[in-house]
Amino acid sequence: xxxxxxxxxxxxxxxxxxxxxxxxxxxxxxxxxxxxxxxxxxxxxxxxxxxxxxxxxxxxxxxxxxxxxxxxxxxxxxxxxxxxxxxxxxxxxxxxxxxxxxxxxxxxxxx
Amino acid sequence: xxxxxxxxxxxxxxxxxxxxxxxxxxxxxxxxxxxxxxxxxxxxxxxxxxxxxxxxxxxxxxxxxxxxxxxxxxxxxxxxxxxxxxxxxxxxxxxxxxxxxxxxxxxxxxxx
Numbered sequence: 001x002x003x004x005x006x007x008x009x010x011x012x013x014x015x016x017x018x019x020x021x022x023x024x025x026x027x028x029x030x031x032x033x034x035x036x037x038x039x040x041x042x043x044x045x046x047x048x049x050x051x052x053x054x055x056x057x058x059x060x061x062x063x064x065x066x067x068x069x070x071x072x073x074x075x076x077x078x079x080x081x082x083x084x085x086x087x088x089x090x091x092x093x094x095x096x097x098x099x100x101x102x103x104x105x106x107x108x109x110x111x
Numbered sequence: 112x113x114x115x116x117x118x119x120x121x122x123x124x125x126x127x128x129x130x131x132x133x134x135x136x137x138x139x140x141x142x143x144x145x146x147x148x149x150x151x152x153x154x155x156x157x158x159x160x161x162x163x164x165x166x167x168x169x170x171x172x173x174x175x176x177x178x179x180x181x182x183x184x185x186x187x188x189x190x191x192x193x194x195x196x197x198x199x200x201x202x203x204x205x206x207x208x209x210x211x212x213x214x215x216x217x218x219x220x221x222x223x
Contacts, residue, residue: 004153008151034211042216043202043214043215043216043217044154044202044214045214046211046212046213049211087153087154097167098144098156098159098167099144099156099212100156101146101153101154101155102153103151103152103153104152104153
C-alpha cells in the first residue's frame with residue numbers, strides 16, 4: 001500500500017464550483033500534513049498546512065481525520081487560476097523525517 | 112538570495128555518461144533535500160542533509176547516485192553511468208528545522 005494515496009483525477013469543474021479532494025495515508029504515526037500545489041512543469045509550492053482542528057485560508061479549507069487517516073481539501077468558488085495539481089503530503093515525525101508526497105490530483109477549472 | 116536555485120535547468124545526456132546537478136538553498140536553511148519526480152507521479156524522496164551531514168538516503172538512491180553538501184551550503188547530486196530510467200525532474204528543497212520546504216525550479220534530466 002502506498003504511504004499517501006490520492007485520486008489522480010482529473011477533476012474538470014466549471015468556474016465558481018466547489019470541489020473537494022481527499023487523500024489517505026497509511027502511517028498512523030504521521031504528525032505533519034500539508035497540501036502543496038504544483039503547476040505544469042513547475043516546482044511544488046506549499047498551499048497550506050493541515051491541522052487537527054481544520055483550517056481555512058480564504059477559499060481553501062483543509063481538514064484532517066486522524067481516526068480514518070484521511071485529509072481533505074475543499075476549494076470554494078473555483079477560479080481558472082486554481083487549475084493545477086494538488087499534492088497531499090505527510091511527515092511521520094514533525095520536522096524530523098522527509099515529507100512523503102502523494103501522486104497528486106489534477107484540477108482543471110473551465111470557463 | 113530569494114529562493115532555492117538549481118543548475119542546470121535542463122540536461123540532455125547520453126546513456127552511460129555522468130551528470131552532476133547543483134543546488135543552492137536559501138542561505139539560512141539548515142536542511143536540504145533531493146527529490147525526483149517523473150510524469151504523473153509525486154516527488155519521491157532521495158536524500159537529505161542537515162548542515163553538512165547526510166542524514167537519510169532512500170532505497171531509490173542506487174550506488175550510481177551520490178550527493179554531497181561539503182560545507183553545509185550548496186549541494187551536488189551526481190549520477191554515474193546514467194540510464195534511460197534516470198530521466199526525470201530532480202528537485203531540491205530547503206527548510207529551516209521543523210518548517211515547510213521551499214523547492215527550487217528543478218533540473219530536468221533526459222537520458223538518450
